Amino acid sequence: MSAIPKHPELSQRFNADEPRVDWHDATLWWIREKRDKAAHTLSEDWEALRAAASAIKDNVLGNLADYLTEFESKALANGAIVHWAADAAEHNRIVLSILQEAGAQRMVKSKSMLTEECHLNDFLAENGIDVVDTDLGERIVQLAEEPPSHIVMPCIHWKKEEIGELFHEHLGTPKGNADPQLLTEAARQHLRDKFLTRKVALTGVNFAIAETGEFVVCTNEGNADMGVHLADVHIACMGFEKIIPRAEDLGVFLRLLARSATGQPITVFQPF
Amino acid sequence: MSNSRDQILAKVRANQPQDERPLPDLGLFPARTTELLDQFMTILTLIGGKVQRVSNYAAIETHLREHPYPGRMVTSIPALFSIAEPIPAPSDPHALANVELAIISGEFGVAENGAIWVTEANFGQRVAPFICQHLAVVLPVDQLCPNMHQAYQRLQGKDYGFGVFIAGPSKTADIEQSLVLGAHGARTMTAFLMDN
Numbered sequence: 001m002s003a004i005p006k007h008p009e010l011s012q013r014f015n016a017d018e019p020r021v022d023w024h025d026a027t028l029w030w031i032r033e034k035r036d037k038a039a040h041t042l043s044e045d046w047e048a049l050r051a052a053a054s055a056i057k058d059n060v061l062g063n064l065a066d067y068l069t070e071f072e073s074k075a076l077a078n079g080a081i082v083h084w085a086a087d088a089a090e091h092n093r094i095v096l097s098i099l100q101e102a103g104a105q106r107m108v109k110s111k112s113m114l115t116e117e118c119h120l121n122d123f124l125a126e127n128g129i130d131v132v133d134t135d136l137g138e139r140i141v142q143l144a145e146e147p148p149s150h151i152v153m154p155c156i157h158w159k160k161e162e163i164g165e166l167f168h169e170h171l172g173t174p175k176g177n178a179d180p181q182l183l184t185e186a187a188r189q190h191l192r193d194k195f196l197t198r199k200v201a202l203t204g205v206n207f208a209i210a211e212t213g214e215f216v217v218c219t220n221e222g223n224a225d226m227g228v229h230l231a232d233v234h235i236a237c238m239g240f241e242k243i244i245p246r247a248e249d250l251g252v253f254l255r256l257l258a259r260s261a262t263g264q265p266i267t268v269f270q271p272f
Numbered sequence: 273m274s275n276s277r278d279q280i281l282a283k284v285r286a287n288q289p290q291d292e293r294p295l296p297d298l299g300l301f302p303a304r305t306t307e308l309l310d311q312f313m314t315i316l317t318l319i320g321g322k323v324q325r326v327s328n329y330a331a332i333e334t335h336l337r338e339h340p341y342p343g344r345m346v347t348s349i350p351a352l353f354s355i356a357e358p359i360p361a362p363s364d365p366h367a368l369a370n371v372e373l374a375i376i377s378g379e380f381g382v383a384e385n386g387a388i389w390v391t392e393a394n395f396g397q398r399v400a401p402f403i404c405q406h407l408a409v410v411l412p413v414d415q416l417c418p419n420m421h422q423a424y425q426r427l428q429g430k431d432y433g434f435g436v437f438i439a440g441p442s443k444t445a446d447i448e449q450s451l452v453l454g455a456h457g458a459r460t461m462t463a464f465l466m467d468n
Contacts, residue, residue, distance in 0.1 A: 027449060045301055052296040062293040065284040084277035136455060137446035153446065160448040180450035188456060195456070196369055222402045222442040222457025229399035230365055240284075248298055248428070251421040254437075255384075265315055265385035266420075268443060269402075269457070271436035 027156060034263025041265070042255065052252045060243055067210040067243045074213025088118035095120060095202070095235060096127055102233045104200040106130040108191075110217065110224035111138055112204030113151050114237050132194045134223040136187050143170045152261045191223070201227030205238035207253060209272075210245050218257065218267040225271055303418030308383040312416050313465070316386035319440040320453050322462040325413070332375075332410065332464050341406055343372030348396050349410060359396040368397060374404035374458075378411040380426060381463070384419040387439035388463060391432040398434050402442075407458035409438070413465045 015021055039046045060067060072082045085091035091114075099107060107124075109131055115121070121131050121142075133142045137154035141147065143166055148154030155163070164178035173186045203224045208215040215236060217224045228234045244253065258264040305311050313323045326332050329351035336345070336355055345356035346368070352375055359374070360367060368374075376395040378388040388409050392398055401407055417423050423437075442457030453459055 030449065044304060048300060052298065052300075055293075055296040059293045059295045062289045062291065064288050065281050068281065068284070084280055086276040086280060090276060134456070135446070136444045140446065153449075155446060156449075158448075160450070163447055180447040181452050183447055184444060184452040184455060188454065191456060196366060220442070221444050221455035223455070225399070225402040225436070226456050229397075229402065245295060248421070248424040249295075251298060251301070251419070251424045254420050262445070265319065266382075266387050266437065266439045268319075268439050268441070269436060270387075271434065 023159075024157060031153070031262065035260055038259035038263040038265065042259070045255075049252055049256055053256055056244060056249050056252065057241075059245065060241075063245070064240060064243065067245055068240060070210040071208055071213055071243060074211070075215075076213070078213045080213070091115075091118050091237065092120050092123040095237070096124060096129070098233065098235055099124070099129055099200055102200055104129075104198075104233070106132075106198050107200040107202055107235075108132050108134050108194050108198045108223075108227040108231070109202040110204065110219060110227060111135045111154070112202070112237050114204060114239050115202070116148065118237075120237075132191070132198070134191050134194065134227055135219070135221060136184060136223075139187060139191065140166065143167075192226075195223075195226045195230050198227070199231055200233045200235065201231035202235040202237065203228060205236050205242045206257070206270075207244050207250060208238055208242045209247050209250070210243055212247055214247070214272045215242070216250065216270055216272040218254075218270045220262075220264070220268045222269050225269055298421055301419070301421045303422065305383065305418060308416040308418060309413065309465075311383040312381050312386060315384065316381075316440060316463055319386050320443060320451075320461070321386060321440040322460060324462060324464050325467075326464050327467045329410075329466075332408075332466075335464075336373075341373040343405070344370055345373045345375070346371050346400070346404075347375040348394055348400075349375060349377055359400055362397055365397050365399040365403070368400055368403050371400075371404040373406045373408060374400050375408040375410065376401060378409040378415075378463070380415040380417055380423070381411050382418075382420060382423050382437070383416050385439055387423075387437040389423065389427070389435060389437055391435040393432065401436070401438060402457045404458055405454075406460045406462070407438070407441070408462040408464060410464045410466055412468055414468055 083094045133139050140155040149157045160178040167173040168175045171186045203217045205215045206218045258267045333355045346359045347356040348359045378390050381388045441453045441461040442455045443453050444455035445451045
């Protein structure tokens, strides 16, 4: 695992290119405006929804151990296997052991900030496992050998011309072509082959429901479901903070989540 | 591993707040509209879905013959076996890799966000609504609820195995915020809203 560069040093480098900083600011502001517009569509309920979400999470804090064991027993009854990891090293070792048990040297992976924080990809690579990130933005930063810069939009700091260049080099798209439609189509073809040939798929978890043992993985691209339903083994990695008590609590969180993230009324796919 | 489990739980129990933190009453979020069909159609169109009003399955068949999809069509709806082959019983999901159009049944729609609830009982193979190039969902026009709170009331106590809310076609805006439909899943998503 390489040492993480210091933030002041990185910001100095980033701030050196002022037009790019302005462009980046404008992009983030535009997304922020989309969020505000989406919040407005629920103006009668928005603040009450936020307060309810906060109260649910507060209740989770006070009952965390019970909710975790309740989720565990329900998930076991649903046929899942539950592992507990005290830290990143144990988490990574467990994931590797599942891959080894499945006899898999390759896997597809959808977005997971937990595994990002655990530096899972580096650990698996050191142990001979080929990991392909399947969210488009994540795949772009993975090809560029960079970490994501944003939890919702991993490559928001990349310009399309740069992505065109990256895809020309790695995926053979025409040189100089920076058309998002064409580049997305190239990634679709490239990743479809990975979905169809990998036996293990790893995803994050957006919400885990204590009372039912279910969990939800929200995506717009459909990449989590493509990976999981074509694989023999699904590994879902979650931090404790993903626990919610009741299925009905999702009514609150799913009204807030995508509106807050991208300004959409809901993400395209919420499977559980 | 079980050792980590017990240590983690012991630490959590020792440190979690001890005072009462009640769950909120979610009944405080009522329906904000009675125009469910209008809202559903508007939102689904806004998020990139297509909406077709039809009177019966024969009308869906006519529509698909007039607007054919060039390739393999599969469905889980017996009334459409005249135009599409049945989704094969759960076997190898990879066998669906070349599906052009999958037509499945939806249970209900959510007016506020354009999502349709579908379960594996309605599409046979879990990968079916994701791997197809195009997706169509048939939804009875009276099966709409206002928002996600009512949606979860409908799901209370139901044993559906695997289910998913689908809201429009697969999409991404990861390249400079340009919206592209058809990231990995269906490139188009059509809701056939059927009269009762």
